[in-house]
Amino acid sequence: MSKKLTSRAEDYSKWYNELVVKADLAENSAVRGCMVIKPYGYAIWEKMQAELDRMFKETGHQNAYFPLFVPKSLFEAEEKNAEGFAKECAIVTHYRLQTDPDNPGKLRVDPEAKLEEELIVRPTSEAIIWNTYRGWIQSYRDLPILINQWANVVRWEMRTRLFLRTAEFLWQEGHTAHETKTEALAEARLMNNVYATFVEKFMAIPVIQGVKTESERFAGADETFCIEALMQDGKALQAGTSHFLGQNFAKAFDVKYATKEGTQEYVWATSWGVSTRLMGALIMTHSDDNGLVLPPSLAPNQVVIVPIYKSEEDLAAITEVVNTILTDLRAKNITVKYDNRTTQRPGAKFAQHELQGVPLRIAIGPKDLENGTVELARRDTLTKAVVGLNDLTATVESLLKEIQETLFKKALDFRDKHITEVNTFEEFKQVLENKTGFISAHWDGTNETEEKIKELTKATIRCIPLEMKAEEGVCIFSGKPSKGRVLFAKAY
Amino acid sequence: MSKKLTSRAEDYSKWYNELVVKADLAENSAVRGCMVIKPYGYAIWEKMQAELDRMFKETGHQNAYFPLFVPKSLFEAEEKNAEGFAKECAIVTHYRLQTDPDNPGKLRVDPEAKLEEELIVRPTSEAIIWNTYRGWIQSYRDLPILINQWANVVRWEMRTRLFLRTAEFLWQEGHTAHETKTEALAEARLMNNVYATFVEKFMAIPVIQGVKTESERFAGADETFCIEALMQDGKALQAGTSHFLGQNFAKAFDVKYATKEGTQEYVWATSWGVSTRLMGALIMTHSDDNGLVLPPSLAPNQVVIVPIYKSEEDLAAITEVVNTILTDLRAKNITVKYDNRTTQRPGAKFAQHELQGVPLRIAIGPKDLENGTVELARRDTLTKAVVGLNDLTATVESLLKEIQETLFKKALDFRDKHITEVNTFEEFKQVLENKTGFISAHWDGTNETEEKIKELTKATIRCIPLEMKAEEGVCIFSGKPSKGRVLFAKAY
Structure with a gap:
């Protein structure tokens, strides 16, 4: 087998796919959309896990494990969350196979072994976890709960790509419970910051911290913080998200606590996660036409x-x-x-x-x-x-130190060169045609404008940067007033 | 909530269940048979994982990750394996929910989103892994493959108990591929030995290494090595198994390799696993009426x-x-x-x-x-x-050193005092009535006798000890000749 890769200039997407397979990172499996993570790829993931796990524990979190399955009645309890994931979930309906009477030697689903209630294979675990937290939380003494889980999740994506978008993927999901809104918001920001530090220092990938617009928010969140990275082909990649969930899950699952003053209040929540998708970000940030380039901190x-x-x-x-x-x-x-x-x-x-x-x-x-x-x-x-x-x-x-730093600087330099400020929709479209990265532009703050820009250009608002400088302006699309620039890009 | 436990003498089973919950190790979840592993319990499991992982890597193994799902056509390829797990598996049949037209606000399975081929949630991964190995193995240069996976698996058990028998559990499963029978057999023995060393040195639980009888073998194995421990109530617990799979999976999935001489041969296989069940063994070996007793090596x-x-x-x-x-x-x-x-x-x-x-x-x-x-x-x-x-x-x-040693010695002493040699079926039944542990007895080597003894007494052959001393005798049940004693017990 030739080890020579298609060049990035020739076909970036093909280069990526070939690299993942030829560098022995992962491959497609017999199960539609599910990947096999090969030992070399898994060894890199293990290094990410070890460092993240250390950082989570350092910030007071403990690991635990919750069930793979979510009964349908729990799944649908938080409506927005359910709506967000209903269209792409794997559903267990039966619990037994039997010999196929028409086909000896073959098996079929035993029609009599139908579950009374269907089980959803977790696409994310808020529902099953908040249903559990109800039993764990009685008073302020039980708070905060700071838990993380390393797990596999399943989202029945129709168009999949190794690491970037797979039907099953590995991730960690933090789920915390707090007395106050302030505390929960601080936790969501803290963990987004932990992600940014990890991705920049350990993976040598520069990221921009920001918040998502309402339409790009996690289903069930009141605010989604994120870290956004830029790939070599000028497309953005969301590398991690941290959600302030408000009291949405506490209300859906009736999780209240007795305050010091003896009143009953709903608990405040966050959740946050990064996944094997980070492997895709790693590959597409540093690698070249000869193959993978690894920062020393992640090299097996x-x-x-x-x-x-x-x-x-x-x-x-x-x-x-x-x-x-x-x-x-x-x-x-x-x-x-x-x-x-x-x-x-x-x-x-x-x-x-x-x-x-x-x-x-x-x-x-x-x-x-x-x-x-x-x-x-x-x-x-x-x-x-x-x-x-x-x-x-x-x-x-x-x-080794120098390589780690050089890779980060090189990526940072590339990223900074690929943030373009534009002031008109014409400019916006021109930049996009050349796939040149993030576009910093004024936006009027409405879903409607965001949606129209997406329809016309496929570019989405990646985030409203946390460090956005205040600047009066007018929306590139509607001409309405805006108080600062947001970052648009086409994205993975 | 009272922290006082039911005593072991009063009700051993109740003592166990209460201890698991009150010591914050695990609890039942909203999903039938699935548990939540709480942070304190998970911290102990993480210590087990870290030490086992170290031992696996030291013996040349690498970690990887294979899909959660097994398409039905692969699941049924190795017939004995399929037959062994068909009756207790969770089956995914659909991939989408939709709003229930009769019940606004509720969801239902979208009947149009039916999978062409059902997916089995892995009860064990031989099928999906050997289907993958076919692509990885061409020649002797590709062998051996020494891979381990940390994963969750699902077996739809009808009667479940926290840690001991749950519908979903966490485990590691090693899957190796070899050129020769000799090599594969040596690997299976090696890993059983790794388990024995881990359980004795790290968990302070004495075990007996042996092989399973044909009827107790892993479905699809030619030989199952095991480590058997004895709990305080006189019941045995299988703490780990290591299987010599012969060429069964290689034949079912057509995995051949070119030898140095250029001929094509089927590959030889092993698989081996331990699971969160070890938590049950830990609890039932050392703990007392006041609660959990942890060997220092496992204490968070x-x-x-x-x-x-x-x-x-x-x-x-x-x-x-x-x-x-x-x-x-x-x-x-x-x-x-x-x-x-x-x-x-x-x-x-x-x-x-x-x-x-x-x-x-x-x-x-x-x-x-x-x-x-x-x-x-x-x-x-x-x-x-x-x-x-x-x-x-x-x-x-x-x-801390002394406690670790004392716990092992105490458990060893208890175990050794609870191995009774018997020479008649009457004696056998008497010992069982008092639940006094392992019974060492002659057996004629037939499935038939084993099955009858099980029917009459609920005791099974836990293993044929590797260190069985040769001793001519007659089967306690059939009176037929026997060449050595095997170990019977009631078991978890």
Whole structure:
């Protein structure tokens, strides 16, 4: 199989799909819209999970686990939420198969094993969780509840793409309960901030924090905070959301608490989540025509060492030196793999590690042994250098830091160059035709205008930036007054 | 709510159910047979996961993720496996809800959104995984494949109990592919051994390794290795299984590989799993009438510190000393919580930590400050001692080790005292009437005898121990010859 990818310029979408499969990140499965996350892709996801989990716990959250299924009567209790997810959910109606009488050796659904009440495979867990919280919350002493869940969810999307939009995906969903509106709002902002920090520092992807317009809000939320990233093709990607749910779920599930003063009040709620979709953002922010480019913090192997040899004696001598390198790097908590497979030639190994985005590659042959050097290749810049063995650990350590920073700066520079301020709808459409990223424009604040712009251009309001500077202006579409610019883009 | 539990002597089953709920481990949900794992219970499960994951990776395995759903045509491909799980599986038949025309505000399944092929919610993942492996395996170079998955699975059990038997549970399932029978068998034994080591060293639960009889084997396996533990009520609990699957799945899914010699051969397989059921084993091995008893390795908090004070000044002085204790203990990687909640009195805190099985409790009041001491209470023995502050860290460290060992020895002693050798069916029935654990007896090796004994006594063959000593004898039931004793018991 050729490892060569379609170039991004030729067909960005095809490049993405090929990269995901050829770099062994994920593949489509026999189940429509569901993916298999392969070990290499899963190892990257595990690194994201570990860091996020640490950040959640540091901010006082605990993990728990709630059922996969939501009985229909609970699912429909919060009307807006139900309406938002009803059209794309997997529904369990039966609990037994039986031998097919017309088709021996085959099975069929046992018509007598029909559930009294259908079960929805969770597309999100507010309903089942708030139904549970009712039993956990009696008084202010029981609040706040700060819980996170790592889980799989199912949304029956019609057009799916690996990581970006799949019928089943993995995510975490935080669900918190608070005494006051102020506290809940602060929590929703805090977690959006945790996401922004994680995505910027750990994934090296710059994001813009903002709030969603009413029409783009999570179904059942009073306010949705989000982080928005920009992909290399000029399309935006929503990388995480944090919702202030008001008292909507507390009212739908009758969750009240006794205040210190003895009155009964509905509880205030938030929920927040990021998913395996972040893998898509990672790929489309940093990678190039040669394959995946990984920030060192997310690389399952930060360094790979490839021996170049003709004889067994050479290999033995190389391995001896490599063992010292391995020990030294691991002592600095650098993950390093010695690729001494005999089934592959060095060229094939180089190609594979390039495709899989290993940040640094060390090649070492008999000549290096003589000179006390190695060849050190950098994945992000595709540059090579000869480095003395004595300097190797320090060089690797500082390069890993540098790569992490460089990737972020490069992405930030790209993103900032692709925010265009426009003042007329003509300009707006011109920018969009060239797919040039975020468009900063005045909007009159109405659903109607937003909807019309979407119909005409496919661009949506990605967010109203939290750091929006106050600026009087007029809506590019309606000419009505506006108090600040919002960010439009076509989006994944 | 009273925290007092029903005693084990009074009603073991009730004691268990109350403990699980009152110690905040788990509770039943609105979904029949599905549980909510509460933060404290989940924190224990996370500790199990972390250690198992480490052990899996150390033995060369990688994590991956496969779809939740199995299309019916794949589900039924391996006949024995399908037959084994067909009667207890959740089936997705539709993918959309719509507003109920007869019931505005309510939803109903959209009859037009029927799936062409039903999807089974995975009860185990051999089918979907082996269908995937077909694409991954071409030649011996692609083998072995050593993959593990952390996931939720669903088995529509009719009689459920928290942790022990739930319709949805969390588990890990390893799925490996090998060139030869010898390799696959070695893998299955290795992983059973990993389980035994984990359960004994980490969970302090002694287990017997063995193989299952044909009738107790995993559906689709040629051999099932298992670890069997004994609960305090004399019933056995299967704590983990590791299956040698032969070429059954390779044949069902047509997974062949090219050998070094260029011939095409079917691949050999194993699968192995442990689940949240281990939480049940943990509880029923160590706990007492006062609540949970946790081995230190699994305790979310190994030590809890409770301040005893009347004035704010006292509390301030205590907290100053406690801060030093916290620093010292944490420097030794001991997890410790300072329970300075103002909403609870010390007595209530003591009761809660006892119920939740915190291994060591430190109480510290003004008198202790004067004397430079603390009161140190041990959960497993319910004993207290006064310890000088200078000796505290060392004492805690050595006590935690001692508790871990003591719990294992106590459980081992109990288990060994509850293995009874019998030579007649009369003796067999007598022992069973007193629920006294494992019965070691000769069996003629036939399904027929096994089945009859089960019918008459509800006892099953838990395993043929790996370390069975060769001993000629006659079957207690049929009088036919036998070459060694097997272990019978009533089981969870």
